[in-house]
Amino acid sequence: MNIKLHYPSSWQDYELLDSGDFEKLERFGKYILSRPEPQAIWSKSLSEDEWKKLAHGRFVREQKDNFRFSDDVKGGWSRGPSMPENWQVQYRYNDLTLNLRLGLTSFGHVGVFPEQGNNWNFIYDTLTSWKIAKPRVLNLFAYTGAASVVARTAGADVVHCDASRPGINWANQNMQLNNQDNIRWVYEDAFKFVRRELKRGNKYNGLIMDPPPYGRGPEGEKWTLQEQLNELVYMSSQLLEDDHHFFILSMYAVGLSPIVGLNVVKTHFPTAAPEYGEFFLKSKQGKDLPMGTFLRFRSE
Secondary structure (H helix, E strand, O other): OOOEEEOOOOOOOEEEEEEEOOEEEEEEOOEEEEEEOOOOOOOOOOOHHHHHHHOOEEEEEOOOOOOOOOOOOOEEEEEOOOOOOEEEEEEEEOOEEEEEEEEOOOOOOOOOOHHHHHHHHHHHHHHHHOOOOOOEEEEEOOOOOHHHHHHHHOOOEEEEEEOOHHHHHHHHHHHHHOOOOOOEEEEOOHHHHHHHHHHHOOOEOEEEEOOOOEEEOOOOOEEEHHHHHHHHHHHHHHHEOOOOOEEEEEEOOOOOOHHHHHHHHHHHOOOOOOEEEEEEEOEOOOOOEEEEEEEEEEOO
């Protein structure tokens, strides 16, 4: 198996316009934003004046953010007069149309990780190819729920687990934007929830996880990717159905090779034949931006 490189080619409402000097310039629908990017250690292709002319909003961060939803980040947005606090974008792939609410958060995120579009395609293709009623999908560290909504749109019963109340509220809005219902929201530490599901004897056809490098659960539970991923994947291997199954692991941890995820998954899914590699965002300026690793497999 070879390491694969994938970018989300289906986007019309997203573009990476430029990157460099630890920033990225992105278009989300009608609006262009400048945000911090720790991996963009090269020089920008466009001039500072061009960035300033293009950007409707810019986020300046004064310290690193280890959490997806946190009030601990010092920094903030400077907005042009035409830049709203919230807006919507659309993602299209074959018969899938996904509407997403975006917003300028106090920690610099906007509510979507564009590189995940490639995984949304995989989820949609897998679920719509199965001839079974109501496959069950568990989405862990599920953020604002794009993958949950895609799975629900493809006909799955979906459990969405996240340790952030704002994240779950945002995901609920995305569900409603897409005229879907009955996603089960679980406000809990993902590690603790998986352990509990094992004891209950529950099984799933699909498991999706996008764990952060570090995090905290609702009751202060500590999550550390490098210390706990191996056990989480082991427990997850006990939750997956033998037939009609898929598994997705995404990791955005600077410096972590995709082979790390591969070795963890091969340990606990010895018969799987996963596809693995890196996601990246294709740049109009030719300097593509790495956006973490992925690993996924499905039953044939």
